[in-house]
Amino acid sequence: MRKEELIKQVAESTGIAICEVRTVIEAALKETVNAVANGKTLYIRGFGTLSPKHYKRKVARNIHKNETIVIAEHYTPHFKPAKSFKNRTKNL
Known part of the structure; x- marks a missing residue:
């Protein structure tokens, strides 16, 4: 939709x-x-929680170029559905 x-x-x-x-x-x-x-968390009862999720700096590998790269620490939006929301979508 x-x-x-x-x-x-x-x-x-x-x-x-x-x-x-x-x-x-x-x-x-x-x-x-x-x-x-x-940086705030938004909680909507019966729907879920939206929050910024922190990821630490890490070393990864670019497999196409076979080289090591550094991924800086960063935040991404994270959604955690409410239990009632999960239960309604369990048997789609």
């Missing part, structure tokens, strides 16, 4: 105009990205 499909689905199920739903969803996504990018 793409963002536009989600917007239409929410508009249909709530009876709210598509333009208003689009504004709310885009604002929610923007604030979610801003929060995680600023």
Whole structure:
């Protein structure tokens, strides 16, 4: 499902105009990205937790060039689904 499909689905199920739903969803996504990018954890009960995950500096190998490379320490967004979310998707 793409963002536009989600917007239409929410508009249909709530009876709210598509333009208003689009504004709310885009604002929610923007604030979610801003929060995680600023090092905060976002917890949504029944859905999951979004947080920045820290990876230490490590030495790896480029197998195509057969050389050692250093991967700097960095953060990536990490999503951990809630238990109820996991249970609903277990038997797809």
